[in-house]
Amino acid sequence: MDFNGSDTIPGPRAEDQLPHTAQAAAKIVIVGGFGVGKTTMVGSVSEITPLTTEETMTQAGIGVDDNFGSASKTATTVAMDFGRISITEQLVLYLFGTPGQQRFWFLWNGLFEGALGAVVLVDTRRLEVSFDVMGRLEERGVPFVVAVNSFPDAPRYAIEELRAALDLTPDIPIMECDARRRASSRDVLMTLMRFLHSLAMTGSRA
Amino acid sequence: MTPPQRQRRDLAPETATPREGDGKPGNPERMYVVAGPDGERAELDLVTLIVARATDPPPSASPEQAALLRLCAAPLSVAELSAYLHLPFSAMGVLLTELLTAELVQARAPIVRKARSDRSLLEAVMNGLQRL
Ligand SMILES: Nc1nc2c(ncn2[C@@H]2O[C@H](COP(=O)(O)OP(=O)(O)OP(=O)(O)O)[C@@H](O)[C@H]2O)c(=O)[nH]1
C-alpha cells in the first residue's frame, strides 16, 4: 500500500468511531468449516460492516528443506473477518469469524487463548468438518457452544442425537440458529454468555 | 438417517502447528511484546485498543505511522487498524511497537479469559446483547 497518499486511507465512518471512554475490549470467536455461515453470523450482529484482517502464512514445508532459502517457500494469505458490538461506553466486544483449519489459528497471536469463548457453527450436511475444531477447543480449554445452521436441504437431527454424535457433555449448549437473522445470532451469543456465566458460578471449566 | 459420529482423539501431537504465541524459531514474528500501561510488558492482542496521544502526527512520523495515528484519533482495535491499513497482523506488531516506544500512542489492554471468569463482565455483556 502507498502510504504517501495516506490522507485518503479510509478509516471508520464517524458513526463507527468508538467513544474515548472505551477502556477495554474482549473477543469471541466463531469457528466452523468452509461456507458454514461464519461471515453471515458476524455480519448479522455487528454494529459495523464486517472488516477483514489478513495474515500471510509462509509454508516452509514441515520437516522439508526448511533451510534452503525463501525460494522454496510459498506464502498463503489467510483472511479472518470480524465485527464489533459496543456493550457499554467502556466495554467493546469483538467477534472473529475464524477459518476452521487449526493450522491457521496460530497466525493471530492469542486469538483463542484470550477469547472469552467460542461458537462452533455446524452444518448437518457436513457435520464431520467441525469434529477437529471441537477437539482442539477442548484441548485448549476454550469453552464453546454449538450452533446448528438450518440450511434448507440439510438433514435435520434431534438435538440429543447431535449431542451424541458430537460426543458433547450434557452441559454444553447446542441450539439451532439462522445466522442470517440478527435475533437468532444474538440468541446464540447470549447462550454462550450464559454458559460462561454458569461455568463461573460452578468454578468448573468446559 | 444417523449423523456421523465424532471420535474423541487422544491428544494428537501438534508438531506441525506451533501453538499460538509460543514464538518458536519458525515464527519469530509471533513475539510482540510491547510495553503496556505502567511499563509492564504485555502482548499485543487483536483487540488491544490503540489511541493516539496527540491529534497531529509529528513531522518525524513515517507515512505509515502518520496513517495509523490519524486512524486512531479515537480508540481503535489492532484488528481494525490492520483492516484499514491493509497490513497483516504481524506487521502491526512492528509498527505499533515503534509508536508505543515513541509514546505517540497508548495501548489499552484487552480483557482475556481467565481461569475464573469475571461474572460482572459476563453480566454486562449479556445486558449489552439484550439491547441489540
Ligand atoms: N439457510 C441458511 N443459509 C445461511 C445461513 N448462514 C449462512 N447462510 C448462507 O450460506 C452461505 C455461506 O455463508 P458465509 O457466511 O459466507 O459462510 P462462511 O462460513 O463465512 O464461509 P467461508 O468464509 O467461505 O468459509 C451464504 O450464501 C449465506 O447466505 C443460515 O443460517 N441459514
Ligand SMILES: [Mg+2]
Ligand atoms: Mg467467511
